[in-house]
Structure formats: C-alpha cells, structure tokens
Amino acid sequence: MFSHLTVAYTFIYVCLGLIALGIILLIQMKVSHNKEQQRREMYERKHHDYFMYIQAHVENEGALRLPPGKLKPLERRVIQDKFMEWIEQFKGECRDRLIQICRDAGFVEADLKALGSFRYGRRLEAAYRLGGMRAEEAVPALLKMLQEGKYSSMSIIIARSIAKSARKSEDVLEMLRSLLSHGKPIHHLAADIMLETGLDAGSLLMKLLDDQDPALIKVGLVAMWGQAVPEVMPVLGRLVGSEEKDVRAEAVKLYLSSNPALKDETIVQLMNDRNWEVRAAAAKALGPLHAAGSIPLLVKALQDANWKVRHNSAESLAKLGEAGFEALCQAALSGAGIQREAALQRIELEMEKEQEHSAIEQMVAYNKKRLIHDRYFGVKRQPVARVTGVAAVGGDYTA
Template sequence: MFQQLQTAYLFLIVSSVLIAAGIIALLCLKCRHLYVTREKQKSAARLQDYIAYVLSHLDDDQPLESPAFQLAKRDVQVLEEKLIEIAERVKGKHREQLTALFEKLGLPELEISRLKQLPGPLRTDAAYKLGAMGHEKATPALLSMLRAENDEAGRYIIARAIARCTRNISDLREMVEAMIKSSHDSPKLLAEVLGDSRLDLLPLLREWIKSGDSRFTLVALASLPATSLDESLIDSLWQLLDAEEKEVRIQAARLVLSDVKSSSEQIHSLMANEDWEVRALAVKAIGTWQDAAKIPVLLKALDDQNWWVKYHAARSLVKVGAEGFQALCEVASRTTHKETADLAMQQLREVLREERLAGQGLSGSDERDHKLTIYDSYFNRQKERVI
C-alpha cells in the first residue's frame, strides 16, 4: 500500500513538473513572438520612407538605389517581405526594376543558401521567394529541387518559381515534362504556371500542339490565348478535331470557335462531330455571333439526340434576334415532340422575363415589344399550343 502511494506521489510530481515546463515554454514562445513582432514594426517604420521611394520610382529608367543606411538582419527580413509584396502586384518593367533591386541587395543569394540548408516546407518557402524575385541563376537549383519534390502543392510552387526565374525556353520545357511525368497534373493549372513566364511561349506551344502527345497538347491548348491564333495555328487546331483523345478534340473546338466566325462548311463539320460537347460548343458560338444566317443550323440542332445540344440551340436562337425568336416560336407551336416544345417555351418566356427585368433603353424596348408581338401572335390567340 505504501509503495503504491509513493508511486502515485511520484507520478503527480513528474506531471506537475512537465505541466509547469510546458507553461513556461509557451510563455517563452509568446514573449518571443511579441518581441519579434515589435522588432518588425520598428524595422517597418525605419523602412517606410524607402518603400515609398521604391513605389514612386518604379517607372524610372534609372535602377533603384539601395537604402542609404546600414541594414540590420531584421531590417533585411522586413525589407524582403515588403519588396516581395510589391513584386507580386506588378509586371513588366516594374518587375524588372524590382528584380534588379533584389540582386543589388543580395537577397537571392540568401534564399539560394536556404534551398541547400533547410528541410521540407522551409525550402519551398525559399523557392517561392526566389520566384517572386525572378532570379535567373536560381533556375538550375529549382529544377533539381522539382525533380526531388514529392508534395503536389510544393511542386506547383517550385514550378511557378521556375517559370518566373528562367530566361530559357528549354527550362520551361523541362519543367512541364517533370510535372507531367510525376503525376497527371491539370493542364489548366500548368497553363496558369506558364502564364507567369516573361518569355514568348508561342514557339513552345506550337511544338506541343504538333507533338502527338495528348498530355502536352492539352497544356498547349489551355495556354493558348485566342487572340494570338494565326492561320497556321488554326489549321493545326482543325486537325486536332480528329485526335484520339476526346478532351483534345473538345478543347481544340473551343479555341477554333472562340477565334472568328467559322464558315458554313466548318459549322456543318462541327455539327457532324461525334462528341456532343463539340456540337454544343458550336451552337453556343452561333448565339454569340448573333448570325441570323445560321438559324437553320440551330433549328436542326433542336432535333439532336443530346439534351444539352438542344438546350444551347434554343438559347442561341433567342440570342440571334427577332428572327431567331420567331423561329423558336414556330417550333414551340408546331412541334409534336413534347420535350422540344417545352424547352422552346421555357427559353421564350425566359428571354422575355430577362429583357423586362434588364430595363433596357428605347431601342431595347422597341425590340422587346416586337418580340412580345411575335409571342402573342403564336400563343395568346390560341387556348393551347398544338402538340
């Protein structure tokens, strides 16, 4: 009995000591945090005028000058944070100015040393900062780090840093190859990463479009802006409509239709495509173009086997104008297919409601009144539509 009490007392004493040590450790950490926060605030106050100088001279042709006073270790940390915040908000000439300033202050060398010394997330933080600085000489170290990185989020941070730092198109190619090899990454995410590069991506995108590898082709299609499409690129996109990968066919059709109005032959080719997504994109594009000459194509699409193609065809008909609106009224009043008739009526009433709520100007009111007259001529003079 006495031995058991002794053990219990010993346990209480050890537990009390550990709890007290934990409380003391927490208080020390809190005190340290408050101390660091105060020191950073002091550094920020000292650097306030210099940050204002940087912001006001980003447009100058002359390089930015270093601070006129000696920087303490804490000042360097705070200045780095402030300059990176600015760098994340600017592009072009302003970012070039800040890149030169980072190098003048020796900040990239500090982060490169962190890449070699620190583990895990701290290395990723150093990679992010190097990307914000746009330090070209960090690219080899970042590529090596990317190949060894297993964390998916970390890979994207490193890949974005490479895109911002490199001045060589082959580095971007190697980066994307490493990303695709490590896992099935989203083409849109990789396209967003490539968008941070200051290089002309068009030659690389042309190469991937013609590569025959659907993984690289999808990245190129996601990265390709519709505004930069030339005749040779459009021809390449039309060829991709026969690709084996379905997603490649869909994305190629999206780009083709977003560029310019397609010819009647091209529209008929798209409407004959086996993928309903491609046919839906085609009828949606016609509504965007507001081309009344394509009304017969939309009317034919109302008989498509896929509901979404029918839906977008009805939506596009009401967008074409009074002619398309009247054609849809004709379908709603005469068709013997209940699903098509109900879909047409839904779109007719929806467009009238939208235009009434929009409160358009005089010209819009005239067009709305014209549509109401057409609608009344088909439906309000008959008790029920013929089905």
C-alpha cells in the same frame, strides 16, 4: 472497481494536461508572432529613408546602393521582402535593377544555399523567395525539387517560382510536364502559372500546341484565352480535328470565339461532331455570331441526346431575331418529346424578360417576339380576380 476509476481519473488528468499544454503553446506562438511583427515594423521604420532612396533612384542609370550597416537576419528579410514586392510591381529596367541589387546584397546566394537544407519548410521558403527575385540560376535545383516531390499545394509554389525565374522555354515546358505528370486536372492552374513567365508568349504557345503531349496542348489552349497571338491560329485550325476529345473540344471553343465568319460546311461539321462538347460549343457560338443560315441545324439540334446541346441550340435560336424565335415556336407546336420540351422552356424564359428591357431596341425586339408567340399559342387572358368581403349596397327591399 477502484482500479477502473483510477484509470479513468488518470486519463482525464492526462487529457486536461495535454489541452493545457496545447493552449500554452498556442499562446507562445501568438506572442512570438506578435513580437516578430513588431520587430518587422520597427525595421521598416528604421530603413524608411533607404526605401525612399531606392524608389527615387530605381529609374536612374547606375548601380543602387546596398542596405546600410550590418543587418540582422530578420532585418535582411524585411528588406528582401520589400525588394520582392517591388519586383512584382515594376517592369523592364527597373525590375532588372531590383533583381541585381538582390544579388549584390547576397539575398539570392543565401536562398540558393537554403535549397540544400534538411528542413523541407526552409527549402520551400527559399524556393518561394528565389522565384520572387527571378533567380534564373535556381531553376535547375527547383526543377529537381519539383520532380522528386509528390504533388501537393507546395508543388504549385515551386512551379510558379520556376515560371518566374526561367529564361529558356525548355525549362517552362519541363516544369509543366512534371506538374501534369501526376494526372491531376489542373490545366487551368498550369496555364495561369505558365503565363507568369517573362518569356515571349507567342513562341511558348507555339511550342505547347505543337507538342505531342495532349496535356501540354490543353494547357496551351487554355492559355490562349485572352491572348492575342495571331501566329497560332493555323495551329488552332488543325487542332479542331484532333482525335483527343478534350483537346478538340477546347480548340473548337477557341476557334469559334476567334472566327466571326464561319463557312457553312464548317458549321455543319461542328454541329455533327461525335463529341457532345463540340456540338454544344458550336450551338452556343451560332447565336452571338448571328448565323441566321444555321437555323435549320439548330432546330435539328433540339433533338440532340445531350441536354446541353439542346439548351445551347434553343438559346441561340432565341438570339437569331424573329426568324429564330419563330422557328422555336414552330418546334414547340409541332415537335414532340425532348425537342418540344427544350423549345417550350426557352420560349418561357424569353417571355419572362418583359420587365428586363430598358432600351427602345430591346423593347421593340421583345414586342415582335410577343406577337409571334401570340400568333402560335394565342393571347393569354388574365384571370378576373374575385372580390370578396365587400358588403352589397342597394337591392330590392320591397319584400
């Protein structure tokens, strides 16, 4: 019995000792961090005049002066971080001069050597800084580092550095292939990384969309959102008929958003596509495009097996003025099953918008819909409120 108590006490003391040790280490780390921050602030004050000089002369021709004096490691890091901050903010020749002074000061060379360190954390920090300095000579080593490592959040840091530093589109494509080779659904993130490159967006998007890898094509399609690149529109029209499900769906969304005038046969083809995502995207686009001629197709789509297609079709019908809303009411009155349910749900949502309209045009449009609604379903009578708790006054008192 005593031996068990001894073991228990020993275990408790060991746990308390480990907890105390952990607290001491945390305090030391906090103190060390605070000291480093104080030293950073001191070095920033020390080199304030030099930073002012760089800002004043960065737009002038000629080489910029190097940091003065012999610098300590943390002091160099403070100046390097300030240069990297400005590189992100400036464009054109100003950025080029800042990148050049990073090379002249030996910052790029030091981080290139750090890429060969045995410590992964040090290599990762060097990769981040090399991307911040747009060091194109680091791209081969960064690509090797990305290809040899497992996918993690660190891979995103390396990939972003490659995109910032690359001066050849082949390097960006190789980076994207390595990043997507793990099969992760990160196409939107990959597109965001790709757009950080300083290369021409149009030519890079053309190469992505012409590639045989569906993953790269999807990245290119995602990257096209918000990008005005007219030369890729013919390729986009071809991808609408792609056999790859995800590629076709994304291409259709872009195609519909960029083509305000659609041919009738194109609308029929998209609304009868075998992929529900394509049908849903087409149905959603027909309302904002004011394609009143597609009302019969949208009414038919209210019977679609997929709820998203039905929802988008009803929403577009409600946006197609009086004719579209009347078609909704007819479907709700004479339809059955899922068609009637989808129509009734959208009608109810439209009728609840009475208090949302402030402009005269919106109020007129709403009143027209209200008249159509009342013609099909009748006027709703407000229930008469019963008055309770009020004493009667008057009456027959002859009894």
